[in-house]
Amino acid sequence: MAEKPLRGNTYRTKNKPETSASTASQPAFDWPALDWGAVASSPKNILISGVILMVVSALLEVAFLSYIFTGTTDQSEVAALGYEPARQVGANTRNVLGLFGAFVSQVFVYRWFGIASLIIPLIPFLVGWKLVFKSELLNLNRTTKEVIFYTIWVSMLMGYVVMVSNSATSLSFLPGGFGYYINDLLRDLLGYGNIIFIAIVLFIFVVYFYNVDPVERWKAAPAPANETLTDAAIAEPEEAPIEAEPDSPKKTHSVLDETYEDEVIDEKPVPESEPVILPVPEPIAASEPEVPLELELEMADIAPIPLLVDEPDVDSVSEEILRNFGQYDPTLDLPSYQFPPLELLNEFNENALEKVSHDELESNKERIVETLGSYGINISKIKATIGPTVTLYEIIPEAGVRISKIQNLEKDIALSLAALGIRIIAPMPGRGTIGIEVPNKNRETVFIRSVLGSERFQKSTYDLPVVLGKTVSNEIYIADLAKMPHLLMAGATGQGKSVGLNVILASLIYKKHPAQLKFVLVDPKKVELTLFNKLERHYLAQLPNSEEAIITDTKKVIHTLNSLCIEMDSRYDLLKEATARNLKEYNAKFVQRKLNPEKGHRFLPYIVLVIDELADLMMTAGKEVETPIARLAQLARAVGIHLVVATQRPSVKVITGLIKANFPARLSFRVTSSIDSRTILDTGGAEQLVGQGDMLLAINSEIVRLQCPFIDTREIEDVCDFIGSQRGYDGPYPLPEYEGDDAADGRGEIDTDDFDALLPDAARLIITHQQGSTSLIQRKMKLGYNRAGRIMDQLEQIGVVGPFTGSKARDVLFHDLESLEQHLRSMGLG
Numbered sequence: 001m002a003e004k005p006l007r008g009n010t011y012r013t014k015n016k017p018e019t020s021a022s023t024a025s026q027p028a029f030d031w032p033a034l035d036w037g038a039v040a041s042s043p044k045n046i047l048i049s050g051v052i053l054m055v056v057s058a059l060l061e062v063a064f065l066s067y068i069f070t071g072t073t074d075q076s077e078v079a080a081l082g083y084e085p086a087r088q089v090g091a092n093t094r095n096v097l098g099l100f101g102a103f104v105s106q107v108f109v110y111r112w113f114g115i116a117s118l119i120i121p122l123i124p125f126l127v128g129w130k131l132v133f134k135s136e137l138l139n140l141n142r143t144t145k146e147v148i149f150y151t152i153w154v155s156m157l158m159g160y161v162v163m164v165s166n167s168a169t170s171l172s173f174l175p176g177g178f179g180y181y182i183n184d185l186l187r188d189l190l191g192y193g194n195i196i197f198i199a200i201v202l203f204i205f206v207v208y209f210y211n212v213d214p215v216e217r218w219k220a221a222p223a224p225a226n227e228t229l230t231d232a233a234i235a236e237p238e239e240a241p242i243e244a245e246p247d248s249p250k251k252t253h254s255v256l257d258e259t260y261e262d263e264v265i266d267e268k269p270v271p272e273s274e275p276v277i278l279p280v281p282e283p284i285a286a287s288e289p290e291v292p293l294e295l296e297l298e299m300a301d302i303a304p305i306p307l308l309v310d311e312p313d314v315d316s317v318s319e320e321i322l323r324n325f326g327q328y329d330p331t332l333d334l335p336s337y338q339f340p341p342l343e344l345l346n347e348f349n350e351n352a353l354e355k356v357s358h359d360e361l362e363s364n365k366e367r368i369v370e371t372l373g374s375y376g377i378n379i380s381k382i383k384a385t386i387g388p389t390v391t392l393y394e395i396i397p398e399a400g401v402r403i404s405k406i407q408n409l410e411k412d413i414a415l416s417l418a419a420l421g422i423r424i425i426a427p428m429p430g431r432g433t434i435g436i437e438v439p440n441k442n443r444e445t446v447f448i449r450s451v452l453g454s455e456r457f458q459k460s461t462y463d464l465p466v467v468l469g470k471t472v473s474n475e476i477y478i479a480d481l482a483k484m485p486h487l488l489m490a491g492a493t494g495q496g497k498s499v500g501l502n503v504i505l506a507s508l509i510y511k512k513h514p515a516q517l518k519f520v521l522v523d524p525k526k527v528e529l530t531l532f533n534k535l536e537r538h539y540l541a542q543l544p545n546s547e548e549a550i551i552t553d554t555k556k557v558i559h560t561l562n563s564l565c566i567e568m569d570s571r572y573d574l575l576k577e578a579t580a581r582n583l584k585e586y587n588a589k590f591v592q593r594k595l596n597p598e599k600g601h602r603f604l605p606y607i608v609l610v611i612d613e614l615a616d617l618m619m620t621a622g623k624e625v626e627t628p629i630a631r632l633a634q635l636a637r638a639v640g641i642h643l644v645v646a647t648q649r650p651s652v653k654v655i656t657g658l659i660k661a662n663f664p665a666r667l668s669f670r671v672t673s674s675i676d677s678r679t680i681l682d683t684g685g686a687e688q689l690v691g692q693g694d695m696l697l698a699i700n701s702e703i704v705r706l707q708c709p710f711i712d713t714r715e716i717e718d719v720c721d722f723i724g725s726q727r728g729y730d731g732p733y734p735l736p737e738y739e740g741d742d743a744a745d746g747r748g749e750i751d752t753d754d755f756d757a758l759l760p761d762a763a764r765l766i767i768t769h770q771q772g773s774t775s776l777i778q779r780k781m782k783l784g785y786n787r788a789g790r791i792m793d794q795l796e797q798i799g800v801v802g803p804f805t806g807s808k809a810r811d812v813l814f815h816d817l818e819s820l821e822q823h824l825r826s827m828g829l830g
């Protein structure tokens with residue numbers, strides 16, 4: 001057998017030099033190296049330790065309790081340990097946990113802390129709980145300090161009680177050895193006055209540990225701030241204590257401040273020496289210049305609640321704050337905000353809706369069967385489902401009929417039915433049938449009120465629910481924009497695109513509070529989205545120093561898109577610091593007060609970028625628009641930035657490969673040609689739609705036909721008026737500043753002359769391997785580290801890889817060579 005070189009732990013080789021002849025000649029036993037770090041961090045071992053700790057603490061508790069009744073008799077038995085065999089002693093003990101119980105109780109209760117020992121098992125129990133459930137039942141740090149203090153103190157007190165009651169023998173277990181001797185000592189020093197000493201010890205502990213400030217406490221007059229600030233108080237301001245002095249609003253405010261301070265210091269203890277950060281309340285815009293009394297209450301409501309304590313033991317401190325102040329509620333920014341009521345939307349009468357008549361159904365059925373029959377296709381079954389715009393006839397052909405044959409008859413069936421917009425779905429996914437969609441003679445309008453008021457929408461738990469319409473089987477189709485995660489919309493003019501965009505915006509507005517969602521509205525046509533201007537101080541986001549919240553100017557659009565990229569990058573930094581994988585996790589941590597606002601953390605609202613008419617932008621700005629859109633579409637999902645982009649012209653010049661590749665969800669209203677339909681949906685069919693909100697949605701490699709709900713301009717106006725007339729933020733949500741007109745303005749204007757000649761090859765290499773690593777370039781292209789590093793920086797500049805993220809490889813922003821080549825060509829590098 002070949003001799004293996006000696007492998008061992010460093011300390012072994014150090015102590016025993018390998019040169020020893022005996023070691024070298026004898027095959028040494030290779031002790032498995034024990035990695036204590038790995039053992040300690042193994043989740044299984046942590047679970048086992050946690051459970052053991054909890055069980056041991058329960059056993060200790062049982063043993064201590066049992067000692068109260070059996071201790072006197074067991075005492076002599078335990079004392080016999082060492083003289084008699086342990087087994088014999090154990091058989092004689094009466095503690096429910098036998099010798100173990102008798103022994104530990106003897107130590108803890110009798111020798112040490114007496115009855116106070118009963119609270120000691122709480123500590124191992126809490127540690128075990130934390131290990132098993134990864135959360136704290138009680139604040140471990142604080143409770144440990146409390147247990148230590150009270151164990152000692154109760155033991156002292158009991159010592160005093162036993163001493164004055166002269167019942168030293170029968171009750172001697174109450175103070176334990178410690179309490180007994182301390183009292184003995186104190187009696188010698190202070191006589192019976194030692195109770196004062198014991199009381200003072202307790203007093204000092206309570207004052208420091210619970211942060212009691214009696215002067216402040218007794219000074220504070222009115223009800224505690226929280227009571228003053230409940231919703232009920234806001235709803236009924238006349239009951240608020242400040243009403244008592246209506247003529248002195250200034251004083252009112254100071255009373256509130258004082259009350260708050262009192263609340264923090266007295267009622268909600270925060271461990272000393274830990275600086276409490278009191279975030280400055282968000283400025284609130286008042287509709288009127290003079291601040292009404294009610295407003296003051298509301299301002300105080302959102303006002304200083306400490307968010308986090310800047311301490312290494314952030315977990316326990318944040319839990320403390322969470323316990324005392326509850327979760328952070330972003331909606332308290334605008335506590336009196338009211339969602340628009342459904343009554344603002346047009347009434348609809350379900351019964352008045354025109355339904356497809358029986359005759360129409362029967363005659364369509366007959367014609368389908370006839371037409372197919374004349375081509376030799378016999379049908380074994382036909383079933384109709386009436387939708388709002390089309391009726392779906394599902395047929396099951398007789399065995400042996402080829403599906404493609406039916407598909408080829410699309411035009412013939414349309415001719416025989418004398419109807420536009422026939423669509424054949426062969427086969428219907430998951431149904432085992434072939435579907436033929438035939439437009440109804442009288443179509444039904446899907447009113448926005450009927451869908452937004454539906455139970456499904458009202459109860460939807462999606463992060464960004466948008467009602468896209470009703471399916472052919474009359475079901476309400478709700479999508480989660482957060483999951484889509486972006487939507488590309490196309491449709492010839494007049495087919496319902498603007499209505500569709502308005503429906504999406506309305507769905508979000510009816511479901512999301514202004515604190516949770518912001519819109520960036522881009523409207524190069526300058527007419528479609530103007531109505532939403534009124535939401536400026538509630539829902540809109542805007543570049544600093546710009547006059548209009550709705551962006552119409554191309555240059556501004558470029559700035560805004562780049563600013564959103566900056567916002568995206570800074571959100572990624574925040575997420576990284578918070579070790580959160582996405583916006584939801586991040587916000588959950590913030591709400592749980594686990595993130596420190598002093599370190600730049602903030603509640604991150606979703607941002608939905610809506611572009612009505614991409615074509616205009618692509619024609620005038622091309623790459624400058626395409627690159628940031630693609631970048632956002634590729635990366636922004638995790639940080640809660642979602643795009644809804646619409647265009648009239650679904651040509652490849654507008655919907656480029658790069659854009660298309662990054663919009664997995666695409667929606668098409670009626671388009672003029674099947675080429676357009678293919679550009680947007682990758683399949684024909686959208687040219688067959690019947691307009692007025694009839695649409696096809698391509699999502700998760702499925703195509704769904706939907707009827708978009710209808711919302712008219714007046715309804716939008718009413719909803720926006722309703723929101724706009726309420727108190728809002730100071731102004732639109734500020735987007736980060738973007739330095740635009742400098743040399744590096746927009747990625748399209750990068751000077752490619754300075755780039756490395758190998759840049760395109762390096763880009764191809766990265767895309768092929770889907771790995772943004774400098775060492776890959778180094779190895780495969782046989783380049784020095786510096787040159788490879790420079791090339792990597794240039795790849796970032798041209799948007800092929802993401803920014804440097806520390807030890808991890810950079811994100812690769814293209815997934816196939818085809819779109820990369822297109823990108824390189826557009827940059828003059830192809």
Ligand SMILES: Nc1ncnc2c1ncn2[C@@H]1O[C@H](COP(=O)(O)OP(=O)(O)OP(=O)(O)O)[C@@H](O)[C@H]1O
Pocket residue numbers: 445446491492493494495496497498499500648692693694707708709710711
């Ligand atoms: N979902 C719908 N239900 C019923 N009618 C609709 C629907 N959507 C649109 N319509 C009708 O079609 C008309 C045109 O719709 P819309 O303005 O949305 O088209 P568009 O595609 O945005 O056109 P453009 O590109 O010219 O702005 C509307 O005025 C309305 O009468």
